Amino acid sequence: MSEVTIKSIAKALQLSPATISRALNDSHEIKQSTKDRVLAYAKAHNYQPNTFAKNLKTGKTNLIGVVIPFLSSPFFLEFIEELYKAVLPLHYTLLPFQTQNQEKLEEEALHFLLSQNVAGIISSPAHENSNITLLKRIHEFHCPIILFDRIQHSLDTHKIGIHNSLETYNATEELIKKGRTKIAFLCGKDIGNTKDRIRGYKNALLNHAIPFVEDYVIYADYQNPNEAIDSEIRQVLCDLQQRDLLPDAIVGGTDTLSIKILGVLADLHLAVPEDVAVIGFTNTNLADYLNPALSTIRQPTQKMAQLAVELLLELIEKKRHNTEIAYKSYLLPSHTVHRKSSAI
Amino acid sequence: MSEVTIKSIAKALQLSPATISRALNDSHEIKQSTKDRVLAYAKAHNYQPNTFAKNLKTGKTNLIGVVIPFLSSPFFLEFIEELYKAVLPLHYTLLPFQTQNQEKLEEEALHFLLSQNVAGIISSPAHENSNITLLKRIHEFHCPIILFDRIQHSLDTHKIGIHNSLETYNATEELIKKGRTKIAFLCGKDIGNTKDRIRGYKNALLNHAIPFVEDYVIYADYQNPNEAIDSEIRQVLCDLQQRDLLPDAIVGGTDTLSIKILGVLADLHLAVPEDVAVIGFTNTNLADYLNPALSTIRQPTQKMAQLAVELLLELIEKKRHNTEIAYKSYLLPSHTVHRKSSAI
DNA sequence: TTGTAGGCGTTATCAG
DNA sequence: CTGATAACGCCTACAA
Numbered sequence: 274m275s276e277v278t279i280k281s282i283a284k285a286l287q288l289s290p291a292t293i294s295r296a297l298n299d300s301h302e303i304k305q306s307t308k309d310r311v312l313a314y315a316k317a318h319n320y321q322p323n324t325f326a327k328n329l330k331t332g333k334t335n336l337i338g339v340v341i342p343f344l345s346s347p348f349f350l351e352f353i354e355e356l357y358k359a360v361l362p363l364h365y366t367l368l369p370f371q372t373q374n375q376e377k378l379e380e381e382a383l384h385f386l387l388s389q390n391v392a393g394i395i396s397s398p399a400h401e402n403s404n405i406t407l408l409k410r411i412h413e414f415h416c417p418i419i420l421f422d423r424i425q426h427s428l429d430t431h432k433i434g435i436h437n438s439l440e441t442y443n444a445t446e447e448l449i450k451k452g453r454t455k456i457a458f459l460c461g462k463d464i465g466n467t468k469d470r471i472r473g474y475k476n477a478l479l480n481h482a483i484p485f486v487e488d489y490v491i492y493a494d495y496q497n498p499n500e501a502i503d504s505e506i507r508q509v510l511c512d513l514q515q516r517d518l519l520p521d522a523i524v525g526g527t528d529t530l531s532i533k534i535l536g537v538l539a540d541l542h543l544a545v546p547e548d549v550a551v552i553g554f555t556n557t558n559l560a561d562y563l564n565p566a567l568s569t570i571r572q573p574t575q576k577m578a579q580l581a582v583e584l585l586l587e588l589i590e591k592k593r594h595n596t597e598i599a600y601k602s603y604l605l606p607s608h609t610v611h612r613k614s615s616a617i
Numbered sequence: 618m619s620e621v622t623i624k625s626i627a628k629a630l631q632l633s634p635a636t637i638s639r640a641l642n643d644s645h646e647i648k649q650s651t652k653d654r655v656l657a658y659a660k661a662h663n664y665q666p667n668t669f670a671k672n673l674k675t676g677k678t679n680l681i682g683v684v685i686p687f688l689s690s691p692f693f694l695e696f697i698e699e700l701y702k703a704v705l706p707l708h709y710t711l712l713p714f715q716t717q718n719q720e721k722l723e724e725e726a727l728h729f730l731l732s733q734n735v736a737g738i739i740s741s742p743a744h745e746n747s748n749i750t751l752l753k754r755i756h757e758f759h760c761p762i763i764l765f766d767r768i769q770h771s772l773d774t775h776k777i778g779i780h781n782s783l784e785t786y787n788a789t790e791e792l793i794k795k796g797r798t799k800i801a802f803l804c805g806k807d808i809g810n811t812k813d814r815i816r817g818y819k820n821a822l823l824n825h826a827i828p829f830v831e832d833y834v835i836y837a838d839y840q841n842p843n844e845a846i847d848s849e850i851r852q853v854l855c856d857l858q859q860r861d862l863l864p865d866a867i868v869g870g871t872d873t874l875s876i877k878i879l880g881v882l883a884d885l886h887l888a889v890p891e892d893v894a895v896i897g898f899t900n901t902n903l904a905d906y907l908n909p910a911l912s913t914i915r916q917p918t919q920k921m922a923q924l925a926v927e928l929l930l931e932l933i934e935k936k937r938h939n940t941e942i943a944y945k946s947y948l949l950p951s952h953t954v955h956r957k958s959s960a961i
Numbered sequence: 962t963t964g965t966a967g968g969c970g971t972t973a974t975c976a977g
Numbered sequence: 978c979t980g981a982t983a984a985c986g987c988c989t990a991c992a993a
Contacts (some may be wrong), residue, residue, distance in 0.1 A: 278986055279786045289964045294988060304962060325672040326986035329969050344688075345698055354689055357715060369713065371701060385710060388668045462951060537905050561903075562879050564908035622970055633980045638972060646978060670970035675983050 277318045286314055297322070328390060337585065339369040340379060340396035342423075342495075346528045347557035349397070352421070353579030356395065363582070365392070372463070376403040376493045383407055387415060395583040397422040401465050417588035421574070421583050422603060424466030431584045432602040433577050437466045440607050441473030444524050446554045449481045450495055451617045452557035453522035453535050453550055457489040459506070459515075459534060460526035464495070470526050471553075488513065490521060493530055506530075507537045514541075522615075525553025535563060535614070551614040566612035573605050580605075630658055637765075641666070646669070653957055654941045672734060681712040681929065682730035684723060686767075686839075690872045693741070693918055699922030701737065701830070707926070709736070718839045718863035720747040720807070727751055737929040741766040745809050761932035763925050767809030768946060775928045776946040777921050781810045784914050784951050785817030788868050788896045793825045795961045797866035801833040803850070803878060804870035808839070812897075816871050832857065833864060837874055841953035850874075851881045858885075866959075869897025879907060879958070905923060910956035917949050923932040924949075 279297070283290040288295055290308070296311035297305045297320075318370055337360060341349045362366060368389060372384035379399045380497060389590075393416045398404070401423075408428045412418045417430070424432035445498055448456050458474045462466045471490060478485050479543075491509050513519050525531025531553025535545065543549050545565050551585045552568040560567045589597055623641070627634045629672055632651070632855055639944045640647045640655035641664075658664075681704060704711060709851060712733060714726035723743045730738060737760050740795070742748070745767075752772045757763045768776035785802075792800050802818045804811045822829050834852050836845050857863050869875025875897025879889065887893050889909050896912040904911045924947060935942055 279988095282984075290987080291965075291989080292963055294986095295963085298988085302962060307962080321728075321732060322987050323673070325669040325734070326969090327988080328669040329667070329673055329971090330987050330989090349693065350689060354715075357688075371698075384665075384932055388665060390669070397981090462871065466853060532906060539906075541805075557903075559876065559907070562876060562883075562907050563903070564906055564910070566908070605965080623972095624970070634970085635972080635981075636979055638970095639979085642972085648978060651978080667970050669973080670985090673969090673987090676985080777973045795969085 277315075277320045282311065282318070282320065285312060295319070314336040316541075317383055324583075332390065333389050334392055335365045336386075336389055336391040336392040337365050337367050337387070337582075338382075338391040338396075339367050340382050340386070340398075341369070341392060342372050342374045342397060342399060343371070343529075344371050347370060347532075347555055348422070348528045348574065349366060350558045351574040352572075353577045356582065358581040359579050360378070363586070365586075370484050371398045372400045375455075376400060380455060383411065387411065389414055394418045395581050395585060396420055398426045398428075398465060398486070400463050401425055402427050415544040416594055417585060419585050419588070421577055421581055425465045425468065430531070430600050431588070431601075433580050434602070434604060435572050435607045436465070436604045437469035438473035438476065438611075440554070441470040441524065441526070442477045444570055444609065445471075445474045445477035446550040447479070448524070448550055448552065448615065449477060449483065451550070451615070454483050454519045455486075455518070456490070456522040456524065457491055457520035457571070458524050459491045459530045461491065461530065462494045464527070467526060474524060486518070488518065495529075502530075503533060503537060506533065507540060510537065510541060520549060522550040522552075524532050525551065525555065528553075528555040528557070530566065531569070531579075532557065532563070535565075535567065539541045545614050546617050549616050552609075552611075560610065560612060563614075565614050568615035569610050571608045571610060573607065575586055576605055621659075622667065623662045624680060626658055626662070626664060627697050630654060638733050646794075653665060653739075656827040657922070668723070673703065678734050678736055679709045680730075680733055681709050681711055681926075682726075682738040682740075683711050684726050684730070684738060684742075686716050686717060686718045686741060687873075688713070689717050690804075691899055692872045695900045695918040696780055696812070696922055699759055699919045700926065703926040707930070709926075709930075709937050713845065714932060715745045720744060720804040724748050724751060727755065731755065734822045736760055738762045739925050739929060743769045743811060744807050745769055746771050761929060761936055762828065763929050763932070764831040765921055769771035769809045770811065774842050774944050775932070776944075777885065777924050777928070778810070778946070779855055779951045780948045782817035782820065784898070784953075785868065786821045787817075789821035790825070791816045791955075792866040792868070792894055792896065792959065793821060793827065795959070797961070798827050799830075799833070799862070799864045800868065801835055801864035802814075802826070802868050803835045803837065803874045804871060804876065806836040806838045807904065808871070811870060813927070819866060830862070832862065836961040839873075847865060847877060847881060850877065851884060864893060865885075866894040866896075869895065869899065872897075872899040872901070875899040875911065875913070876901065876907070879909075879911065884909070889958050890961050896953075896955075897927070904954065904956060907958075909958050912956045912959035913954050915950065915952045920949055931933075 279293045283292045285429055292310055296308045343349055372379040376399050419431050420426055421433040426435040429596055459474045525534055536546055540548055545551055554570045556571050560569045623634045623637045637655055640652045640686055640776045687693055716723040720743050761777050765769055765777040768778040787893045819829055882889055882893055889895055898914045900915050
């Protein structure tokens with residue numbers, strides 16, 4: 274790394290390393306003239322403090338670990354981008370990791386973050402209670418953790434998300450009000466918020482006296498490769514069609530699925546929204562340009578990210594002072610944009 | 618961090634720290650039985666080596682810095698995802714940074730990576746010769762750097778990209794062969810590969826005796842916010858339309874612009890491909906679902922990422938042994954997919 | 962206001 | 978094969 278160290282500066286300026294260290298840290302016990310000399314020299318010789326030594330000594334970092342399922346999902350991507358914006362002025366650095374929804378990879382990511390001695394972690398867990406023991410241990414003994422999006426996880430901490438059942442209820446109801454009755458719900462297998470979203474979907478049907486059809490809840494397994502998911506969904510729809518049970522509307526329960534379904538329906542030569550109306554959870558900026566333009570339930574990624582950082586820094590501060598903490602769940606309002614795919 | 622250290626293990630097992638260290642590192646000078654004892658104890662007590670101490674001592678890490686302009690650009694996103702896949706089995710960890718095409722942010726990212734003592738860096742520079750002095754210094758004195766995509770940068774190192782002028786030539790020629798003559802080229806201002814792409818575009822016109830119109834090269838400034846870019850492009854097209862110079866085809870020179878232009882054309886009530894045919898550089902998986910399906914020139918992100926990792930590790934190895942290195946540029950073949958937007 | 966000395970956890974050198 | 982010792986660069990009592 275760098276050759277210029279506190280020691281070398283000390284030698285050059287005929288001062289002790291301690292003085293240099295204090296001067297660089299702007300300690301009040303160093304007189305201004307000395308500080309000036311040291312700072313000038315440090316700047317001139319491009320002194321870079323050794324992070325590792327500093328960390329070894331202090332046990333603190335300005336790193337924030339981020340653990341998400343997929344970077345390629347528009348929602349998570351947007352969230353991460355907002356996180357970057359939020360931490361930039363605060364001089365914290367993000368260490369982002371993907372779990373691919375796999376508990377094992379999540380565990381590895383968490384271990385790595387521990388080894389980097391991150392100041393805190395922001396995560397959307399792989400599964401409902403994935404790595405709960407590890408997360409609890411980290412949260413209690415190492416650094417605070419904040420959960421977002423998949424907030425059904427039982428870790429006791431601040432959680433940031435949306436009102437999943439309500440949003441799904443509203444989306445489903447909208448389709449009902451437009452006269453659709455054979456409404457399917459497309460959702461991810463083993464994903465934390467799926468349950469809540471299904472609940473909203475079911476409640477909407479119930480309140481409008483539409484019988485719930487088990488087969489209309491379609492699960493996609495994210496462990497499978499992309500093409501497999503596509504053909505799986507297509508197969509399910511074909512089966513339903515043959516049994517004369519083709520849905521006349523679909524609520525997309527995740528980012529990825531909401532987009533995919535457009536392709537599948539096109540493949541099956543079904544017209545959207547005429548044959549099948551679609552509305553889905555997704556944060557893609559391309560919703561307007563999709564074919565047809567996709568009605569979306571958009572999560573407030575910017576607010577979520579800002580709140581996540583704010584709460585995390587607060588926790589980091591409080592942990593230092595051992596303050597008592599009451600954890601809260603923050604359910605932020607989503608924003609539904611109605612486009613052609615549900616314009617019946 | 619962790620409470621169990623080499624020292625504590627040494628005490629517990631009545632051995633010296635040196636022996637523990639060697640045992641943990643599987644040194645050949647430690648007898649098997651001792652190794653077994655140590656490893657068993659370490660595992661049982663969940664020993665985690667202290668990265669900072671290790672680094673301080675050895676001066677080495679398993680970190681790879683990644684510096685790209687935007688995460689939100691499909692090409693870069695896909696590249697990063699492939700990088701993750703490539704380094705996962707090799708036990709290297711990625712530190713990704715975005716520069717937003719800003720030299721200043723790029724500089725900060727590089728400095729941070731230096732402070733983390735990364736083993737190597739993979740970067741697509743913000744501008745043609747952005748941070749050249751810093752990059753040279755890093756490459757020479759700290760760790761190897763590999764450039765990709767924007768490989769017109771003058772840093773002397775391995776470079777991985779595509780044959781930009783050729784690909785643009787082909788795309789332009791395709792539109793010409795289909796009878797279009799008023800072909801515009803949409804490109805990013807101050808971006809490394811823009812020049813090459815414009816060259817290919819011009820050559821295609823030249824070889825087909827189509828006069829080059831200065832106004833048909835449309836620059837978008839990535840420093841502006843998204844909406845500004847949109848309205849800027851719309852304005853340019855409106856102007857051209859009023860002067861009766863509306864293009865009948867557009868070649869999109871970047872990921873973002875290629876997608877944006879579809880929205881702009883829709884706004885102007887211009888039919889694609891009937892009024893204006895479009896073909897663009899982009900790696901979005903959604904090309905098929907766009908309205909209309911977008912003809913794309915797709916960069917081979919997987920091969921690029923794999924090659925980048927391979928070459929970087931090779932350089933890291935060679936630097937250790939001070940081997941003489943001959944740097945190469947690798948121009949990988951792109952893959953053009955013809956879809957409706959250019960189906961005239 | 963500045964200096965001295967010790968130690969964070971690890972590895973490397975040298976000795977036994 | 979194992980142990981003692983020093984050192985990586987930094988911070989912080991404690992001393993002066």
